[in-house]
Amino acid sequence: MARTYDYLFKLLLIGDSGVGKTCVLFRFSDDSFNNSFISTIGIDFKIRTIDLDGKKIKLQIWDTAGQERFRTITTAYYRGAMGIMLVYDITNEKSFENIKNWIRNIEEHASQDVERMIIGNKCDMEDRRVVSRDRGQQLSIEYGTKFMETSAKLNHNIEEAFYTLARDIKGKMERGQGQTVGVGGTTGRYQQDSTIAAQGNNLCKNRHTFHCDFIAF
Amino acid sequence: MNEQCALHFTGPPGSEVDDLGFRRPWDVKLDENSTYFKAANAYSEFWTQYLPTLVRRRKRWEKVDPRTHPLLMQRFIHKGVPSTFRKEIWLRNCPPRGEIPSTSVPNLVAEEIRLDLPRTFPDNIRLRNTKAQNTVGRILYELARFVPSIGYCQGLNFIAALLWLLLENEERTKDLLIFLIKPRSSWYGMDMSGLRRDMRVLYELLRQEVPVICSTLVRLDVGLDLLLGKWFLCWFLEVLPMETVLRIWDCFIYEGDVWFFRVAIRLLRINSIKIAACKTMDQLLTTIQSIGPSKPSLKCHLLIQNAMSEKITQDQVDALRDRFSKEF
Numbered sequence A: 001m002a003r004t005y006d007y008l009f010k011l012l013l014i015g016d017s018g019v020g021k022t023c024v025l026f027r028f029s030d031d032s033f034n035n036s037f038i039s040t041i042g043i044d045f046k047i048r049t050i051d052l053d054g055k056k057i058k059l060q061i062w063d064t065a066g067q068e069r070f071r072t073i074t075t076a077y078y079r080g081a082m083g084i085m086l087v088y089d090i091t092n093e094k095s096f097e098n099i100k101n102w103i104r105n106i107e108e109h110a111s112q113d114v115e116r117m118i119i120g121n122k123c124d125m126e127d128r129r130v131v132s133r134d135r136g137q138q139l140s141i142e143y144g145t146k147f148m149e150t151s152a153k154l155n156h157n158i159e160e161a162f163y164t165l166a167r168d169i170k171g172k173m174e175r176g177q178g179q180t181v182g183v184g185g186t187t188g189r190y191q192q193d194s195t196i197a198a199q200g201n202n203l204c205k206n207r208h209t210f211h212c213d214f215i216a217f
Numbered sequence B: 001m002n003e004q005c006a007l008h009f010t011g012p013p014g015s016e017v018d019d020l021g022f023r024r025p026w027d028v029k030l031d032e033n034s035t036y037f038k039a040a041n042a043y044s045e046f047w048t049q050y051l052p053t054l055v056r057r058r059k060r061w062e063k064v065d066p067r068t069h070p071l072l073m074q075r076f077i078h079k080g081v082p083s084t085f086r087k088e089i090w091l092r093n094c095p096p097r098g099e100i101p102s103t104s105v106p107n108l109v110a111e112e113i114r115l116d117l118p119r120t121f122p123d124n125i126r127l128r129n130t131k132a133q134n135t136v137g138r139i140l141y142e143l144a145r146f147v148p149s150i151g152y153c154q155g156l157n158f159i160a161a162l163l164w165l166l167l168e169n170e171e172r173t174k175d176l177l178i179f180l181i182k183p184r185s186s187w188y189g190m191d192m193s194g195l196r197r198d199m200r201v202l203y204e205l206l207r208q209e210v211p212v213i214c215s216t217l218v219r220l221d222v223g224l225d226l227l228l229g230k231w232f233l234c235w236f237l238e239v240l241p242m243e244t245v246l247r248i249w250d251c252f253i254y255e256g257d258v259w260f261f262r263v264a265i266r267l268l269r270i271n272s273i274k275i276a277a278c279k280t281m282d283q284l285l286t287t288i289q290s291i292g293p294s295k296p297s298l299k300c301h302l303l304i305q306n307a308m309s310e311k312i313t314q315d316q317v318d319a320l321r322d323r324f325s326k327e328f
Helices: A021-029 A068-077 A093-097 A099-109 A135-145 A157-174 A195-216 B004-005 B036-063 B070-078 B083-091 B107-119 B130-146 B158-168 B170-187 B195-211 B209-220 B224-234 B244-254 B258-270 B272-276 B281-291 B300-308 B314-325
Strands: A007-015 A043-052 A057-064 A083-089 A114-121 A146-149
Touching: A007 A021, A007 A093, A007 A099, A007 A157, A007 B170, A021 A057, A021 A083, A021 B070, A043 A068, A043 A157, A043 B281, A057 A068, A057 A083, A057 A157, A068 A099, A068 B130, A068 B158, A068 B195, A068 B224, A083 A093, A083 A099, A083 A157, A093 A099, A093 A135, A099 A114, A099 A135, A114 A157, A135 A146, A146 A157, A195 B224, A195 B272, B036 B070, B036 B281, B036 B300, B070 B300, B083 B158, B083 B170, B107 B130, B107 B158, B130 B158, B130 B170, B170 B195, B170 B209, B195 B209, B195 B224, B195 B258, B195 B314, B209 B272, B209 B281, B224 B258, B224 B281, B258 B272, B258 B300, B258 B314, B272 B281
Parallel strands: A007 A057, A007 A083, A083 A114, A114 A146
Antiparallel strands: A043 A057
């Protein structure tokens, strides 16, 4: 079968429960919006191929459950991600504060050279805004990431966000950096004959991380 | 979303809303370009075949009344509990939940519950109003009080809501939810250790029953927790069509969670050739996701019968749980 794309980029959407990760994804992949999305259990993904400077880029975008406990399942799959969107809700202070925890989570589980971007979603709800654009901008400067405010509902900046992230990954690849991105080893799950030992190790690590996160809240 | 809604409706193809309050997601007259065309046709075909079964089972239950004969009862349950008997049969062995524990529920838990209430079966007309959503909220809150190690775990919202839609009684729904969740609390706790242990158990069973699944998982470096975690967490809700879910729950409530393993193994067995042909992780995930809306999943009567022929017992599952529990 002929390959219909030049590059395959694996992206990941993370952030607190209810910030609109699934809505952002559906707006981008299906150009649709629905007020009544159901909560994501575990993990889901969508594919869209885009044209970028004459190259066909297949984006494989993973949508994750926001609730913390699901991280014990999903973090094993951060490893292969080449780009991560950290999403918060501009009407929800806590979701913004938690971005720091999500970043720490990435640093522990994702490849070191993963491209990151902070997204302040629901910017159509100006009357309920509690996180100013400035604070979002500040945070992104602090962590050296790009930043955008989006509205999945009004289709504001959604395309721009994904294209920007894809362009950054592509740039990095073509400059010859981050060649290991996306390969990044295995989840460690089946490395040993009895798969259990590896899983056990991961589990302890995850549990430890989790407690640290929790105390930091 | 659309596909999800197509999984819920379980009434006669001509009715707007089913007994549980789920709307038929497609118009009666569909044109071929509709995204629902295939789903609607498959559903109508299924229903035409299934209706006589439903009628026959109901007559048998009314005539024979299996409730006093344990062996007969088991056989009758496998063949499906008629909707008119379901409430009573599901609650049959469920004790009252007892004294309210003195532990308080953290605010964070209440907030998490509140967030999911409007996101629980938005296509159900009985759950559209705040009053009904608050009822589901109180049911989940009660569970958090009785099982503090869980608090609230996403996925429980669907289970709680379906139980309430079916039982139509808040207090008894609380009883049954707590009764059914408590033995599985480690699936839903902070580290989900029980879920991962049971995925390890399932892996072991698959290694004996459908080994090609295991070699595919190893080759693509994917874990069962990621692929099938939702199947177990939600007891197949939001995965399989509603009628199939109800039939599985009939068996599960009466006989135990060995049924989740039987159904999972059967579904993987049916799709094993497709699964083995997957070359990437996203192909595998797509293949797994396509199992839910597939025809074998819709044909619940046959699926349960075939799952029966998976010779796995509850004792076997529990023994494997003991064996692996130390590692999780």
